[in-house]
Amino acid sequence: MSNDDTKDMVETVDVSPRDPDVPQASGGDVFRQLLHQAVRVADMANSQAMRMALDFAKVYEREQGVRKEFENQLKQMTLMEKQATRYAEDLAGMLRSERERRQELERALEQERIASEELRRTGLQGISHLLLAATIKDRTTGTHLQRVRRYVEAIAERLGLPGELVEEYGYSSVMHDVGKIHTPDHILQSEHHLSDDEFSVIKQHCIDGEKMLGTARFFETARAIAREHHERWDGKGYPDGKKGEEISLAARIVSVADVFDALTSKRPYKEAWSAEAGLKAIETGAGERFDPEIVAGFVALAKEGVLERISSEVAASEGDEQPGSSAK
Numbered sequence: 001m002s003n004d005d006t007k008d009m010v011e012t013v014d015v016s017p018r019d020p021d022v023p024q025a026s027g028g029d030v031f032r033q034l035l036h037q038a039v040r041v042a043d044m045a046n047s048q049a050m051r052m053a054l055d056f057a058k059v060y061e062r063e064q065g066v067r068k069e070f071e072n073q074l075k076q077m078t079l080m081e082k083q084a085t086r087y088a089e090d091l092a093g094m095l096r097s098e099r100e101r102r103q104e105l106e107r108a109l110e111q112e113r114i115a116s117e118e119l120r121r122t123g124l125q126g127i128s129h130l131l132l133a134a135t136i137k138d139r140t141t142g143t144h145l146q147r148v149r150r151y152v153e154a155i156a157e158r159l160g161l162p163g164e165l166v167e168e169y170g171y172s173s174v175m176h177d178v179g180k181i182h183t184p185d186h187i188l189q190s191e192h193h194l195s196d197d198e199f200s201v202i203k204q205h206c207i208d209g210e211k212m213l214g215t216a217r218f219f220e221t222a223r224a225i226a227r228e229h230h231e232r233w234d235g236k237g238y239p240d241g242k243k244g245e246e247i248s249l250a251a252r253i254v255s256v257a258d259v260f261d262a263l264t265s266k267r268p269y270k271e272a273w274s275a276e277a278g279l280k281a282i283e284t285g286a287g288e289r290f291d292p293e294i295v296a297g298f299v300a301l302a303k304e305g306v307l308e309r310i311s312s313e314v315a316a317s318e319g320d321e322q323p324g325s326s327a328k
């Protein structure tokens with residue numbers, strides 16, 4: 001309670017001069033009256049102070065409540081913040097390990113790619129050594145193999161095969177006659193008509209070729225081509241008498257390309273046929289010796305001038321070092 005409040009209360013106590021009509025009280029009465037008034041003032045002051053204290057207590061209590069609530073909220077917010085930080089750290093950790101895993105995978109894939117490229121190069125080197133040996137022994141030439149390869153790739157592309165397969169058919173086609181390494185020279189280079197016995201020896205080059213190409217996946221198509229390139233669509237070929245689609249697609253394609261190039265090339269025992277005559281022979285063989293669909297594709301390539309372009313491009317590169325070029 002302030003001094004002003006006390007002063008107000010004291011002023012409300014009646015201490016004015018007595019009414020002259022009222023008989024004068026004695027000194028003891030005055031004292032009792034004053035004491036009584038003093039007690040009343042003190043009571044009033046007390047109750048006011050009590051009221052103020054209660055009010056204050058209420059406000060304080062309310063404030064305390066608000067403060068607690070605020071503290072709780074603050075605590076919650078701190079907790080949430082800590083949790084969010086932990087989540088963010090966990091997430092960053094996960095991303096980091098994910099990135100590391102991906103980098104590891106990429107490294108492994110790159111190593112795999114290098115290894116398979118190495119294998120491919122080794123395979124191709126092996127092929128060129130094989131071809132060198134085969135073409136020196138045979139009367140075929142490096143340019144025959146180059147043309148066959150290019151014709152095969154053009155046919156495969158025309159049939160809509162994917163690029164990887166086109167390439168695989170191409171490099172595999174050049175090994176179609178590797179088995180001739182085992183064929184005796186006098187039969188291989190014979191210019192007269194072969195006897196049945198001699199012909200059965202010739203047939204063996206398909207089986208020998210397949211064997212020579214081992215078991216590696218890289219030579220899988222080459223093995224099929226070596227074994228089946230003398231099979232016929234009508235089943236009258238050798239060495240197994242397979243027919244139609246029993247013969248691998250690669251071998252059916254090589255068969256067309258190989259025969260066409262053999263017909264249109266000069267050999268010690270024959271002159272080169274014209275491209276028209278060669279194409280005519282291929283067309284005549286459709287459905288008998290050759291897969292008709294492949295013949296149709298080959299004829300279309302001829303009409304578009306693709307065969308002629310391949311032939312002249314290979315002729316232009318003849319000066320380059322090619323396997324078997326010494327056998328020309």
Ligand SMILES: [Fe+2]
Pocket residue numbers: 176177205229230
């Ligand atoms: Fe052959």
Ligand SMILES: [Fe+2]
Pocket residue numbers: 140144176177258
């Ligand atoms: Fe050939």
